[in-house]
Amino acid sequence: MSAAPPPVIILVRPQLGENIGKAARAMLNFGLTEMRLVSPRDGWPNPSAGPAASGADIVLANARVYESVAEATADCTHVYATTVRKRGVTKPVVTPEEAARQIRSDVGRSALLFGPERSGLETDDVAVARTILTVPINPEFGSLNLAQAVILVAYEWSKGEALASPPSTEIEPPAPQGELDGMITQLEGMLDEAGFFYPPDRTPVTKRTLRTMLTKPAWSAQEVRTMRGVLSTLAKPRPR
Amino acid sequence: MSAAPPPVIILVRPQLGENIGKAARAMLNFGLTEMRLVSPRDGWPNPSAGPAASGADIVLANARVYESVAEATADCTHVYATTVRKRGVTKPVVTPEEAARQIRSDVGRSALLFGPERSGLETDDVAVARTILTVPINPEFGSLNLAQAVILVAYEWSKGEALASPPSTEIEPPAPQGELDGMITQLEGMLDEAGFFYPPDRTPVTKRTLRTMLTKPAWSAQEVRTMRGVLSTLAKPRPR
Numbered sequence: 001m002s003a004a005p006p007p008v009i010i011l012v013r014p015q016l017g018e019n020i021g022k023a024a025r026a027m028l029n030f031g032l033t034e035m036r037l038v039s040p041r042d043g044w045p046n047p048s049a050g051p052a053a054s055g056a057d058i059v060l061a062n063a064r065v066y067e068s069v070a071e072a073t074a075d076c077t078h079v080y081a082t083t084v085r086k087r088g089v090t091k092p093v094v095t096p097e098e099a100a101r102q103i104r105s106d107v108g109r110s111a112l113l114f115g116p117e118r119s120g121l122e123t124d125d126v127a128v129a130r131t132i133l134t135v136p137i138n139p140e141f142g143s144l145n146l147a148q149a150v151i152l153v154a155y156e157w158s159k160g161e162a163l164a165s166p167p168s169t170e171i172e173p174p175a176p177q178g179e180l181d182g183m184i185t186q187l188e189g190m191l192d193e194a195g196f197f198y199p200p201d202r203t204p205v206t207k208r209t210l211r212t213m214l215t216k217p218a219w220s221a222q223e224v225r226t227m228r229g230v231l232s233t234l235a236k237p238r239p240r
Numbered sequence: 241m242s243a244a245p246p247p248v249i250i251l252v253r254p255q256l257g258e259n260i261g262k263a264a265r266a267m268l269n270f271g272l273t274e275m276r277l278v279s280p281r282d283g284w285p286n287p288s289a290g291p292a293a294s295g296a297d298i299v300l301a302n303a304r305v306y307e308s309v310a311e312a313t314a315d316c317t318h319v320y321a322t323t324v325r326k327r328g329v330t331k332p333v334v335t336p337e338e339a340a341r342q343i344r345s346d347v348g349r350s351a352l353l354f355g356p357e358r359s360g361l362e363t364d365d366v367a368v369a370r371t372i373l374t375v376p377i378n379p380e381f382g383s384l385n386l387a388q389a390v391i392l393v394a395y396e397w398s399k400g401e402a403l404a405s406p407p408s409t410e411i412e413p414p415a416p417q418g419e420l421d422g423m424i425t426q427l428e429g430m431l432d433e434a435g436f437f438y439p440p441d442r443t444p445v446t447k448r449t450l451r452t453m454l455t456k457p458a459w460s461a462q463e464v465r466t467m468r469g470v471l472s473t474l475a476k477p478r479p480r
Contacts, residue, residue, distance in 0.1 A: 026388065030378060031378045055383060056383070135395075136399070137398075141268045142269065143268070151392070152395055155375075159337075194474060195473070196469075213457065216458070216463075226453065230431065233431060233436040
């Protein structure tokens, strides 16, 4: 866990309630819960937001509404403006990854500004920010919607948090070499009997090839036992 | 640019055309263009897909339809199954970030499987994959939709594209999935004849265990051929 509080997501003049709901869902997926709305076009609350939030109602219920970007960011120490285009403003430009790193290391609360669906943030909104956040995107097809921009930023932020339960792999350790050897010996015996090793002068190379192949998977002790069962079955078929 | 080709996005039994369109849009934003569809519920083409793609029509126009996951992945050397839940299958689990790194360093073409909107991938779909891809998510609110899962993976993949690191490798790429399937089918046929699959109600689980084991080593085409030679020899011994 980082010391800094999670960032606030600020939607500036969002148009459709549905998109506000989707943004809330995107946030909560990655552990962000504080949403602020600056002058939502259709007022607030908006009946279209809830269904689109797919259960992220807590985010919508706690969302606060402000008149201006300045008011919405008044208690924040670091403001990032999310834009796709370059503006006539000279400020540092960071990727979501870099922004997430900064947010986690910053002291104080960060805010991330997202503009209206069609037009994006105005120059005056961007002016409030200290840093510009731009998602590096296909130069020939840049078409991120609001919730997608939010989810990428939230996702990057969550990477540094413990909340994201690390995928616990339940992979068994490889079998001890002795057990692997037993399996290989069993197979070699069967193949020898079946005339696989021919001509004789190729036998060492062929055996090495087989050993290499069977060493590669790093089968667990259980898997080695399964394979020995397979071999035993093939050696002595007992059709039912 | 990495040496490996961009991954193929495979939507398995997608339900709504709208979601197929959104996935296409998500892909193209980050430079992915090859989509495959396995048994889309409402057939293909689907009139709802285009409007949702917001201009990513090229992805939809080139999308190919397959009857099964096996066919859709037949030419791919690395298959990742995107799931949120843990399955009773022991395979390596990676994050989108780790998957992206692997895909870029792999030799051969990778495929990323995404399941149907509601239910996600079936256990048998997951069995085809070598690796499981899980997005680390809020444990109390995991609600990623299809296009969001696609965009996170595509976004991670695109990050590495600026970085030049040609994989210097003398390792043979894994055999295409279709060749691996052929080998597994051959072994299953032999084991079936030999009475290995007993009792019958355990057969699906046993087959899945074997498939998982044989998918694990990432055998090259040559190695798969060698193993098929082994199997053929054991099936029809010709003692000398």
